[in-house]
Amino acid sequence: MSFFSTTEIRVPGSVISYRIEFATGISSRISPFRGTRGINAGATPPLHHDDDPACPFCRSRIFSSTRGFSDGTWIESGESVTFPNLYPFADRHTVTVITEAHMVESFSPRQLSDALIGSATSLLDHPGYPSIHWNFLPSAGASLLHPHLQGMADTRPVCLCADYLLASAQTASGDYWECVREEEEDGPRHLFGDEIFWYANPVPIGECEIRGILPIKTLGDIFTLTDTLGRDIRRIIDIYRSFGLYAFNMGIFFQKNGHFASDGMRAFCTMIARINPNPQSISDSAFMERICREPVVMTLPEDIRTMAGL
Template sequence: MFTSFRTEHTEGFIEYRVEDLTGLRTRICPERLKRGIGGVYIPTYKDEDCPFCPGLIEEVTPVFPDGKRIHIGESITFPNLYPFAAYHVVTSITHEHSVPTFTHKQIADALSGQVTALKKQSEYVSINWNYLPSAGASLPHPHLQGLCDHQPDTLPSRYLLAGEQYHKTHGRGYFEDVRKDAERSGRDLPGTILFWYAHPVPIGEREIRCLLPLTTVAEFSDVLEDFAADLISLLGFYRDLGTSAFNMAIFFGQNKDRNTFSAFCSLISRINPNPLSTSDTAFMERLHLEPVILTLPEELASTWREYAQNMPNVPTIIN
């Protein structure tokens, strides 16, 4: 599923990896963890004038053409005032402005709000989350963003196009083979309800993907409760490893893509907010389009197994 080679240096190694299907490349340099950049510093954010806090949200955010917003539990979904997609909706997840951990209901309700707003869209849909400003959130108040465009974005389009070719050549879906390969290699994350695995050619730190048993956003409702439960476990895992900030994207296909594409989620951890604004994204990621990653996916999966054994809410792992 991918090719790799290592070069050794006096302190360790660099492992270069290329995903066979997409040609996406990454390099993994575990020794760079020793630099110890990033800490657990999480500032508290004032809620003054926050447009997503109760009170102001009903006054300053737009409404859908029917004159309403979508309310599910604490979540409120509305059109983005400053869209960067043909259809762009925002879901404020909680009443609270600053939330260190989320309940299952908060995440499931917010995802339901997104699905309700997006399910009638017939083109390429994604549900996304930047959590904390160091992960790109322009407002610290937790919120999801749903996008829909005529064309799939760069990453999903690679899987959509190459997945079609893979199906023609091999007579089966690419994602079936991704799953088998992850299980064979021990990169799967047992104890989750849906199928999650440490992605072998990570495009971000500690990348974990979920292969969803569905294609379109409308079908996501069927597994949304399970997805929310797994996400809470995985965010707890990230926090245990020292990072609270993260990005998440769930990519959906259209009905016509059903045989060759599976909806999937990508989750990556990000550097925590810090006083110097030190970034975990620099010229390699932004200009070379080649991520420098610190954690080997195989080690991430192995760490998860140890973590999950001691976590009360994760079912017993059967090795």
């Protein structure tokens, strides 16, 4: 049985697909015809840039322009450096600068794995719900260009995570993702991965949303998985780039720290592509996303596998 509904309506020149995810009530609509406007055309990939004198995250300034943790230290994992966010919006809110260089042409799986370890380490001792995020490029919400993850932990989970914790609590197995994986395995939206199961979300919350179901439940178990996660995230970034999409958001959500690890919902990751940086600051979040809370996307989840050549 499907875990979402699809209703299609015909409009001149196109078909609009309305989707609703039963367990969460999340809804979105897919309008492939809007993709033909070409608003993302002509963007170029980021170029390597060693140092920007105005950037506080560049390696020559990072330890003087940021503050360490209460013991006076920064977490250094490989190339990455992690420290408290100077402008937090969470009880625990940390920043992990991924690369020494101000901008890189591409991220190595090792850079991503090391940064995930740094971010996770900064959240481990908080008693609440941890999550790890990434806004890449200003059009995806990054206020500083220098690539960085943000780690958060609060006593209550963020809305999206709370939706799936509740859905899991209402599932016989205790894990909503088990039902999703059963449904999506070998289907048209299954993209790659076995250890982490990656698929195009049929009810996307953003453009070309790709979700990964992790084999772990708590943040404390991520340390054996960061190599795979780093490699897979790099692969998804490469898929987006092959579509001409350079900006993206990412979120990885876990059970509460200290949760009995054999029980309940598995951790999950979501990535969405965002509009490329553009001189007019045209946004891809408008009244549908911000006020109506029903995203409009242009790419059918069922097309992503073929578009990616998988």
